[in-house]
Amino acid sequence: MPTEWTIALRFLREGRMQTLLIIAGVTVGVGVVLFITALVQGLQTSLVNRTLGTQAHIVVFPPEEVARPALDRDTNAVAARVEPRAQRLRSIDQWESLLGTIAAAPGVIAVSPMVSGPAFASRGTASKSVAILGVDPERYLRIVHIDEDLLAGRFLVTGTSGAIGFELAKDLGVTVGDKIRLSTPLGREDVITVTGTFDVGVKELNRRWVFTTMKLAQTLLDLPGGVTNIDLTVSEIFAADKTAQVIADATGLRAESWMQTNAQLLAAFRNQNVSTLTIRTFVTLIVALGIASVLVVSVVQKQKEIGILRAMGASRGAILRVFLLQGALVALAGSVLGSALAVAMVETFAKLFKNADGSPIFAPEMDWKLIVSTWVIALLTGVLAATLPARRAAKLDPVAAIRYG
Amino acid sequence: MGESASRTATRHAPAPDGPILRLSGVHKSYNIGTPVETEVLHGIDLTLAAGEFAALIGPSGSGKSTLLNIIGLLERPTAGSVAVAGHETTTLDEAGLTRLRGRTLGFIFQFHYLLAAFTALENVMMPLLLDRRRAEPGMRDVALELLAGVGLKDASGKKPSELSGGMQQRVAIARSLAMRPTLVLADEPTGNLDTHTADDIFELLRRFNVEHGTTFLIVTHDPRLAARCDRRIELVDGSVVPT
Numbered sequence: 001m002p003t004e005w006t007i008a009l010r011f012l013r014e015g016r017m018q019t020l021l022i023i024a025g026v027t028v029g030v031g032v033v034l035f036i037t038a039l040v041q042g043l044q045t046s047l048v049n050r051t052l053g054t055q056a057h058i059v060v061f062p063p064e065e066v067a068r069p070a071l072d073r074d075t076n077a078v079a080a081r082v083e084p085r086a087q088r089l090r091s092i093d094q095w096e097s098l099l100g101t102i103a104a105a106p107g108v109i110a111v112s113p114m115v116s117g118p119a120f121a122s123r124g125t126a127s128k129s130v131a132i133l134g135v136d137p138e139r140y141l142r143i144v145h146i147d148e149d150l151l152a153g154r155f156l157v158t159g160t161s162g163a164i165g166f167e168l169a170k171d172l173g174v175t176v177g178d179k180i181r182l183s184t185p186l187g188r189e190d191v192i193t194v195t196g197t198f199d200v201g202v203k204e205l206n207r208r209w210v211f212t213t214m215k216l217a218q219t220l221l222d223l224p225g226g227v228t229n230i231d232l233t234v235s236e237i238f239a240a241d242k243t244a245q246v247i248a249d250a251t252g253l254r255a256e257s258w259m260q261t262n263a264q265l266l267a268a269f270r271n272q273n274v275s276t277l278t279i280r281t282f283v284t285l286i287v288a289l290g291i292a293s294v295l296v297v298s299v300v301q302k303q304k305e306i307g308i309l310r311a312m313g314a315s316r317g318a319i320l321r322v323f324l325l326q327g328a329l330v331a332l333a334g335s336v337l338g339s340a341l342a343v344a345m346v347e348t349f350a351k352l353f354k355n356a357d358g359s360p361i362f363a364p365e366m367d368w369k370l371i372v373s374t375w376v377i378a379l380l381t382g383v384l385a386a387t388l389p390a391r392r393a394a395k396l397d398p399v400a401a402i403r404y405g
Numbered sequence: 406m407g408e409s410a411s412r413t414a415t416r417h418a419p420a421p422d423g424p425i426l427r428l429s430g431v432h433k434s435y436n437i438g439t440p441v442e443t444e445v446l447h448g449i450d451l452t453l454a455a456g457e458f459a460a461l462i463g464p465s466g467s468g469k470s471t472l473l474n475i476i477g478l479l480e481r482p483t484a485g486s487v488a489v490a491g492h493e494t495t496t497l498d499e500a501g502l503t504r505l506r507g508r509t510l511g512f513i514f515q516f517h518y519l520l521a522a523f524t525a526l527e528n529v530m531m532p533l534l535l536d537r538r539r540a541e542p543g544m545r546d547v548a549l550e551l552l553a554g555v556g557l558k559d560a561s562g563k564k565p566s567e568l569s570g571g572m573q574q575r576v577a578i579a580r581s582l583a584m585r586p587t588l589v590l591a592d593e594p595t596g597n598l599d600t601h602t603a604d605d606i607f608e609l610l611r612r613f614n615v616e617h618g619t620t621f622l623i624v625t626h627d628p629r630l631a632a633r634c635d636r637r638i639e640l641v642d643g644s645v646v647p648t
Contacts, residue, residue, distance in 0.1 A: 003534040010522035308518040311479060312532045313507020313584075315500060399479045402514060403470070 008325035022294040026334020029287035031341030038364035046362035054200045056143045056231030057240045061254040062092045091226020107243045110142035110233035115217035119184045123172045130210045134217020143231040153196030163196040165206035184220045288385040295389035307401025320394040327386025335378040425620045426453040431485035447643045456618045460631040463640035478506045511581030511589040515596040517573040519565040525576045526561035532583040551579040571602035591623040
């Protein structure tokens with residue numbers, strides 16, 4: 001072992017109590033930083049998963065209809081009032097050919113056209129306002145995993161059968177196998193057989209969603225051959241707004257990412273990240289101050305020994321490294337123990353906070369990337385914190401250190 | 406002398422015939438450029454031949470310790486030149502001085518200044534460890550032999566705190582000899598020991614001087630010990646008293 005390592009280790013072992021206390025300090029610091037980061041990451045992932053459980057990452061709509069001025073511009077005539085146009089249900093123009101363009105956008109991994117619009121669902125005298133969602137089931141399941149939310153039956157959407165939200169089924173008093181009548185404001189109606197009921201976790205949607213085939217929806221909503229929107233799944237969910245912009249630019253359609261739809265959620269994430277960063281910064285600072293103060297005391301205590309080492313041929317650099325190493329070793333030991341502490345805290349958290357069904361509310365995310373980056377930061381902190389005392393030790397005049405130390 | 410040349414030079418043994426130490430016109434002042442500027446050494450000329458066993462004596466405040474520090478390359482003179490083992494030191498930088506000091510000089514202080522965290526054996530090995538920067542086979546044997554030489558073969562595994570004052574000083578002596586220095590500087594090595602132990606320590610230094618030809622320069626207040634040295638260099642008010 002290099003001599004400087006030997007001396008650093010012995011110095012640490014000699015000041016046993018100081019060393020143990022500061023390692024405990026680093027342990028708690030690393031543990032808290034890891035746990036808080038894992039907790040926030042886990043919470044955010046869980047919230048995103050829940051949010052995206054019922055939403056496409058990107059939804060593409062036809063462009064909004066705007067009022068066009070009927071006045072001649074050259075006569076300087078001004079319209080005193082321009083009424084916004086009512087947004088009627090429209091199909092995306094040339095959607096079949098645009099589908100290729102959209103699917104080719106960077107990051108897009110699934111595309112599902114949809115025909116949706118308002119309708120009433122009735123059985124006997126009960127009638128409820130619903131949203132018809134005409135989909136190609138195979139494609140749609142790659143956007144929203146509704147089959148995982150089924151309470152009864154199957155997600156079977158064929159000719160005259162479909163799946164509905166379980167609240168709607170309750171409201172209408174139907175179960176799997178029963179028939180319901182769908183009618184639209186345009187006066188069209190048809191009967192479908194309920195093949196499955198689902199719970200997507202949002203009451204409003206459970207009360208309104210009725211999945212049918214695209215063909216049936218097109219007929220009921222009077223959009224022969226048309227689709228009202230195209231749902232997309234992307235590989236990198238936090239890049240969804242960029243992909244949406246690319247699609248909007250390429251097609252001239254409106255493309256809304258989940259990030260726009262849930263801007264508040266993302267703002268909350270950002271605030272949460274800022275507060276996590278603040279906590280991490282201050283914990284790191286406190287750990288650094290702790291290491292520095294212990295080593296400063298150690299330098300003062302060991303002035304004579306440092307002086308004698310210098311007289312015996314130890315260079316300033318060697319003394320500097322002896323103290324930098326002590327900072328690094330303390331940080332490393334604290335990192336290892338702190339990681340263990342964080343794992344224990346995560347386990348405890350998962351045990352203490354559970355859903356009614358016994359599953360954890362959400363799982364804090366501890367991955368290797370987080371642990372390794374925390375170790376690296378801790379190590380740098382240790383070495384940086386040791387710099388001041390180490391320089392002081394290296395600068396000691398051996399004569400003064402031996403005589404007056 | 407260039408940096409690389411000086412670095413190479415320190416690795417070689419000194420010329421056996423030349424003096425081990427040569428000081429010429431060494432002045433040392435403190436607080437230079439301030440109203441309290443004081444000159445402690447006023448032009449010291451001093452030569453030590455190989456194998457000499459010399460005492461440096463003088464009243465308190467005569468500049469003994471300052472002179473010893475300058476000879477030990479721990480301080481630089483304000484003016485004049487210092488040559489140790491044939492190497493002119495005025496042109497050496499900090500690192501060069503450290504290297505020359507580590508390889509040619511041994512130190513014994515009034516207090517042992519052993520490293521508390523290391524055993525007696527490890528303390529004796531320390532100059533070798535610092536020089537080679539890592540443990541090497543053979544270092545242990547050198548240290549054990551030196552410990553045996555000071556009569557502490559059985560105490561090699563003990564920490565300094567487990568040894569008596571006399572034993573601690575013996576370990577310090579063994580340590581000062583680890584690098585086979587050409588010159589050992591001892592600053593009141595028996596200063597805090599009882600007379601009996603002091604005699605033992607003195608005899609030990611003498612033995613190394615005779616057996617290995619190591620040159621010794623011993624600062625002492627004890628006229629009894631000084632009288633037993635081959636040569637007495639007396640310092641009064643910063644000047645060497647001619648003998």
